[in-house]
Amino acid sequence: MADINVSPAQRRTTSGTAAAGAEPTGRDPAYELIELMFFAYRDFVGDPDHVLERYQFGRAHHRVLHFVFRHPEIRVADLLDILKITKQSLARVLKELVEQGFILQKEGQVDRRQRLLAVTEKGRALALELAKLQTERFARAIAQSGTTRDQAVRFLYAMIDPEGREDVTRMITQADRALQRGKER
Amino acid sequence: MADINVSPAQRRTTSGTAAAGAEPTGRDPAYELIELMFFAYRDFVGDPDHVLERYQFGRAHHRVLHFVFRHPEIRVADLLDILKITKQSLARVLKELVEQGFILQKEGQVDRRQRLLAVTEKGRALALELAKLQTERFARAIAQSGTTRDQAVRFLYAMIDPEGREDVTRMITQADRALQRGKER
DNA sequence: ACATTTATGTCAGCCATGTTGACATATTCG
């Protein structure tokens, strides 16, 4: 309650469309938003970064751990598809996560070529710890900015390429359901 | 007007505080927001990435070019301070930007140890092109999400570490003024 | 005036994480 910050927006009078004598070549660049996005993301990933140092892990490990946590028994190919990296890149970090006991691989039951990935209890704990850090940042940001959670969701969603939105939506709801099933069991 | 998208938020009923029989260890992780932020940022930097390929530049070049564009005659030390990288890292990309005529360095008038950095006309053009791509993404996101620009600004601002906010605010307003002076001249 | 500090540059090497290309293995499928 104490921390309603003075935001840069309060110093602004106009926004967007140039009223001054500029060329009519589209709209004014939104430098403020661009830079805020840059710094916001930097801090957003900064929290987990610090924790991951404990295990000599980097952001790549975080991403793998997070999405494996969110998609228990995910196939390697699907994980690659989410991360949009090559299997060689994945192999390096995945190897370390497996060796240190955060993730385990098991042979697929229906298709034995598959190496299904899932987090161990240790992996779950770390993934949760990192997610909570980021969740708290969002909670603070939402509260302090006077936005609603849904506004933030809609805004970030709309920042994604239109072609990719459907996939992301599907992915998220699917993960939510999978995690829900895990809890019930 | 045609493109009011169906956002993931519309499928949700509750949000945040767990009503189910979970442990009262803080709030539910905001996986949706976390992942949306990840994909939003990926696409946000993706646009410039494609353009930069033309010059064999990467994101590092983009960041340098952008902040030099925004802070004409910036000192090397100040640029390092904004980017939070080492001078050795900066040197590599800066060298290429100078060699290819996007940025020029001039000796400081008052303190001749300084190498003040500024974009050339070519550099300005590229920086503007990239900024416009990102601006369009924001404009779309704001329009389609039914947020206001100020809401977005306040939200992103509040995502930044509290300790860093003042600096960011100061930096942005200062850059705005510098750019304004440049226009008037 | 001279010693110190400051602003910047540079060399060398390391690390993390991405890439491509080629090839191996096991399994499934038509």
Place this chain on the structure above:
DNA sequence: CGAATATGTCAACATGGCTGACATAAATGT
């Protein structure tokens, strides 16, 4: 059975961070 698929692995390379050490020129303090 042969082709396609899922995965793993080896080797080499690119990018962009990092540390440490050292060099130079200019400013600054006593």
